[in-house]
Amino acid sequence: MKKLADLKKIREKAQEEMKLRGSNVRIKIVVGMGTSGIAMGAREVMKTFLEEIANRNLTDVIVTQTGEKGLSSMEPVVDLIEEGKAKVTYGNMTPEKVKKVVVEHIVNGRVVCDYVVATGE
Amino acid sequence: MQDISLHLLDIIENSVRAEARRIKVRVKANVQKNLLRVIVEDDGVGMDAYTVQQAQDPFYTSKLERIKKVGLGIPLFKQNAELSNGSFKMASEPGFGTVLTVDFQLDHIDRMPLGNLKDTLLGVIIGHPEVDFYICLIYSERGKEQSFHLDTAAIKEELGDIPLTYPDVIEYIDQSLNEGIQNTNMEDV
Numbered sequence: 502m503k504k505l506a507d508l509k510k511i512r513e514k515a516q517e518e519m520k521l522r523g524s525n526v527r528i529k530i531v532v533g534m535g536t537s538g539i540a541m542g543a544r545e546v547m548k549t550f551l552e553e554i555a556n557r558n559l560t561d562v563i564v565t566q567t568g569e570k571g572l573s574s575m576e577p578v579v580d581l582i583e584e585g586k587a588k589v590t591y592g593n594m595t596p597e598k599v600k601k602v603v604v605e606h607i608v609n610g611r612v613v614c615d616y617v618v619a620t621g622e
Numbered sequence: 623m624q625d626i627s628l629h630l631l632d633i634i635e636n637s638v639r640a641e642a643r644r645i646k647v648r649v650k651a652n653v654q655k656n657l658l659r660v661i662v663e664d665d666g667v668g669m670d671a672y673t674v675q676q677a678q679d680p681f682y683t684s685k686l687e688r689i690k691k692v693g694l695g696i697p698l699f700k701q702n703a704e705l706s707n708g709s710f711k712m713a714s715e716p717g718f719g720t721v722l723t724v725d726f727q728l729d730h731i732d733r734m735p736l737g738n739l740k741d742t743l744l745g746v747i748i749g750h751p752e753v754d755f756y757i758c759l760i761y762s763e764r765g766k767e768q769s770f771h772l773d774t775a776a777i778k779e780e781l782g783d784i785p786l787t788y789p790d791v792i793e794y795i796d797q798s799l800n801e802g803i804q805n806t807n808m809e810d811v
């Protein structure tokens with residue numbers, strides 16, 4: 502059984518790491534989790550991002566969920582917000598596309614143009 | 623929506639949008655009573671009696687018409703509950719919050735499966751770090767009861783300033799939920 506005490510170890514480890522490389526959030530991922538997004542598989546998209554973050558040990562990325570905002574025909578929709586750069590919106594996402602976005606965009610810093618449906622703001 | 627866990631995700635997102643700080647999610651399966659009950663309770667902005675009625679209408683939405691014209695989340699959940707000899711109740715008070723109680727006849731042929739509860743809960747917990755979630759799963763059969771409780775407020779207190787998206791934390795919450803769901807037989811409900 503998982504115990505709260507296990508978290509103490511995780512916290513100590515994380516704090517050590519933050520001393521070394523700072524606690525900056527480099528990229529914020531926002532997964533659209535409205536009714537149409539969920540119906541089109543947004544939960545799998547969210548899950549794949551979380552798996553990739555855990556597997557690749559990405560400590561400077563955060564993921565959040567948000568509601569619908571009028572791109573229902575392109576759901577699941579994901580925003581990638583990077584400090585000092587224009588927001589990139591990916592559409593019609595699938596777990597496979599998420600893996601590619603993680604490798605190309607988040608790890609290597611190259612926008613995956615084929616999946617982009619909007620930019621800016 | 624293919625299963626109850628997807629509806630649950632949708633309904634929890636409503637609570638988050640209603641500015642809830644704390645959301646309680648309870649799933650109870652009772653074999654003797656032949657009942658599967660899902661309760662979502664939030665401390666969000668709440669609704670007046672008229673809005674509660676309106677929210678069950680598929681052509682009502684709280685968003686601007688420029689953005690979308692329909693609001694299908696609640697009506698679809700309600701329909702699916704009623705199709706399996708269940709019920710859908712929504713109680714709300716402006717300024718206090720909303721409680722949603724959705725019942726299904728456990729062995730009804732048209733009842734949708736519970737689905738992947740873990741993915742729903744993991745997503746909302748990590749995707750909304752500003753909201754505290756209290757999760758409670760109870761499975762009872764022949765007088766025996768198995769239950770699982772998870773309070774993310776305690777987890778966050780323990781973590782201090784470490785974000786929930788920290789890789790080891792994702793794994794911790796993922797495993798906790800998995801154990802809880804297995805221990806309460808909620809995988810194949």
